[in-house]
Amino acid sequence: MEELLPESAVAVESYGDDWAEGASLYPEEQALLTRAVQKRRREFTAVRACARRAMEKLGVPPAPVLPGERGAPQWPAGLIGSMTHCEGYRAAALARATDLASLGIDAEPHQPLPEGVLESVALPAETGRLDRLAAEHPAVHWDRLLFSAKESVYKAWFPLTRKWLDFSEADIDLLPHPGSPGQGPSGRLRARLLVPGPLLDGRRVEVFDGRWTVQRGLVGTVVTVPHA
Template identity: 75%
Template sequence: MMEELLPESVVAVESHGDDGTEAAPLYPEEQALLTRAVAKRRREFATVRLCARRAMEKLGVPPAPVLPGERGAPQWPAGLVGSMTHCDGFSAAALARAADLASLGIDAEPHQSLPAGVLDTIALPAESAGLARLRARTPAVHWDRLLFSAKESVYKAWFPLTGEWLDFSEADIDISVAPTPPGATPSAALTGRFRARLLVPGPVVDGRPVASFDGRWTVKGGLLATAVTVPRTPARSRTLKDAIRKGS
């Protein structure tokens, strides 16, 4: 589900429901964070970290603890960027080398409407108008929840680059729907893209000010997922890759 939203440079690993990962072992540093956690929290915490360690292995990086840092953001091994998400019955982690991407953010949510009143706290007027148009065109999607998820992915990509909070009102998101392929079945996934225009000064990536984040979304199997990637400039990417090769 996540891999289809991300470029080839990103490794995504996910867990669906009861697939045996609930008993995933934790490092002592991780275990110490769960002394008062309920069983559900412990299971989600362990499962999403097992996904992260499997992603590390696929990238050829030794598995390591994933501890929360400032504002709970996961702390990755040097040279990696990544993001994690979990909701009922689903966990996922996505990792990439910092030479390939500056940052990324993923989010998964149950495909359900937001609780009453929440949309009013997260949506700008232009976003609410956009959701109304999308709802009229494609009523099968819970667009309020999709907007929330997109903003979560934007924040997860934003924070590692800035170390600062980004309020829901500080990114204006425009969502689009991909055309339905000819012959697609009624159960086929709905997909699309979104652009988050930053309403505050954005981060500087490789000397380039970033004014917006681009992302993708999908809805299928009772879930919706969003992902944002922040690319490096081509010249910077080549420089980092050359440095890594020379140091190996």
């Protein structure tokens, strides 16, 4: 994930839940898991272990990460960030609020979306572009990549607006570029907001930019929002 981020941001990732074995939770985090099943406990613990190691990389003392409104993580003062987890993978990305306005990350298994999901996620224009991309690069599951990009856009959007963003309210263009030897497909993404974007220093943000990659059986997407 870190290779997708600008130099001002850091990321820590884990394949599996090994970190959950020795990791500890703060009491206020532990209180959220009183009725959670073991799988949820391990995911919750492992991704927060990633977050605290990311804090260390930024030189920030470790702190609890509690879910806030709509489940968005509440970061220590002066930090912005995002977390993601899927089967076999956990990651957290952080930056200082003075360096970036917001960021969002998402990881998904590199598999086709379940039947019927794409129709609820993609705009007609996006579907047409996915068809063209699939013809040119058939090894990539573009439907899953689009879904992941929409998730990253939302995670970057919500801390700036405190509002819901529907899948239909961002038109995302996935732009591939040739991968380096030994690496999977990768590229850029551009999300055009179809509703009024957030105001940053008096400037209306209408486009979110990001990057994507396909590696180790996973799709990874990152969206970063710089200051005006």
